[in-house]
Amino acid sequence: MATEYPDRYTGPTVAEIGEHATIRAILDAAPSHRNGDDAAVLPMPNPNTRTVVTTDMLVEGRHFRLDWSRAAEIGHKAVVQNFADIEAMGARPVAVVLALSAPGHTPVDFITELARGIGERVADYSADLAGGDLTGGEHLVVSVSAIGHLGGSMPALTLDGARPGQAVVAAGRIGYSAAGLALLRRYGRDDVPAEFTELVRAHLIPATAPGRGVIARAAGASSMTDNSDGLITDLETLARRSGVGIDLAGVAIAPDELLTAAGRHLGIDPWTWVLTGGEDHTLMGTTSKDAPSGFRVIGAVHRNRPGTGPAVTVDSEPPAHSTGWDSFPRRVPSP
Numbered sequence: 001m002a003t004e005y006p007d008r009y010t011g012p013t014v015a016e017i018g019e020h021a022t023i024r025a026i027l028d029a030a031p032s033h034r035n036g037d038d039a040a041v042l043p044m045p046n047p048n049t050r051t052v053v054t055t056d057m058l059v060e061g062r063h064f065r066l067d068w069s070r071a072a073e074i075g076h077k078a079v080v081q082n083f084a085d086i087e088a089m090g091a092r093p094v095a096v097v098l099a100l101s102a103p104g105h106t107p108v109d110f111i112t113e114l115a116r117g118i119g120e121r122v123a124d125y126s127a128d129l130a131g132g133d134l135t136g137g138e139h140l141v142v143s144v145s146a147i148g149h150l151g152g153s154m155p156a157l158t159l160d161g162a163r164p165g166q167a168v169v170a171a172g173r174i175g176y177s178a179a180g181l182a183l184l185r186r187y188g189r190d191d192v193p194a195e196f197t198e199l200v201r202a203h204l205i206p207a208t209a210p211g212r213g214v215i216a217r218a219a220g221a222s223s224m225t226d227n228s229d230g231l232i233t234d235l236e237t238l239a240r241r242s243g244v245g246i247d248l249a250g251v252a253i254a255p256d257e258l259l260t261a262a263g264r265h266l267g268i269d270p271w272t273w274v275l276t277g278g279e280d281h282t283l284m285g286t287t288s289k290d291a292p293s294g295f296r297v298i299g300a301v302h303r304n305r306p307g308t309g310p311a312v313t314v315d316s317e318p319p320a321h322s323t324g325w326d327s328f329p330r331r332v333p334s335p
Contacts, residue, residue: 003105025111052147054145057143075119079096079121079144086146091149093148095130100114163244163286168246169295171212174227178276182273183200199262206280224284228278232276232319238286245312248312
């Protein structure tokens with residue numbers, strides 16, 4: 001099915017003005033002294049600093065819908081999901097590069113708004129859009145790669161650093177993005193009840209507080225991940241990689257009043273959003289010390305022998321919901 005752009009994007013298309021003029025429009029929308037040459041030249045990090053790199057794609061119809069999302073919001077989302085991965089290593093984001101595949105009938109207004117959204121969000125981190133690539137294609141695909149710096153000699157916050165006796169900590173909301181998605185599916189963007197606008201915004205424009213990963217690493221955290229595929233799914237990955245179990249405190253992750261009201265309104269158990277919803281990009285880690293600034297304790301790490309029970313429990317019981325996002329869900333063959 002061909003990409004259809006909302007009527008708010010007017011003016012010439014990328015096919016009408018050509019690749020080079022479109023690139024110039026991107027540069028104007030997200031200016032950077034590093035962007036515009038054959039490749040970006042980044043400054044050498046300080047001594048004893050390592051480089052961290054990650055990449056993610058957003059595919060129209062799978063990760064965003066044009067009848068729900070403005071172009072700038074897609075740009076914001078692309079940056080946040082990448083920078084959350086950088087922060088989850090305890091590193092500081094410094095730059096992104098953008099690879100964009102777009103049909104020829106894509107309005108230039110859409111491209112420039114997308115670039116502006118990326119530029120706005122990277123500026124929140126004192127980073128910038130350092131380059132990229134533009135190509136034609138049948139579908140709209142936004143691919144962002146992020147670069148970060150990991151300072152000092154302390155280890156990165158990897159998935160295998162959790163130890164029994166540590167606290168599980170989190171910075172950010174849990175379940176808001178999934179609730180917003182449920183509301184969008186029910187009402188579309190324009191008819192969502194006003195009292196739930198915050199939930200819809202959490203899905204369309206997820207936000208993280210810049211610097212939380214660096215703070216957690218400096219404060220002694222030993223492992224970290226972000227809630228991208230679902231709370232249980234992401235913490236299960238961390239627990240299995242570390243060879244431990246995690247028990248979450250129900251009172252610490254319970255749906256708040258807004259999630260509860262949305263669940264009642266839609267007839268959906270809000271615990272589903274908390275336990276299985278992703279794309280909040282909440283940072284979740286483990287520490288033997290007090291919760292770092294901006295974090296709260298949501299559970300504890302314990303010993304767990306493989307095959308003796310679920311890697312993640314809630315109040316010592318298997319979670320009521322445990323599925324999460326999977327780009328290639330397994331299909332059970334018919335008998």
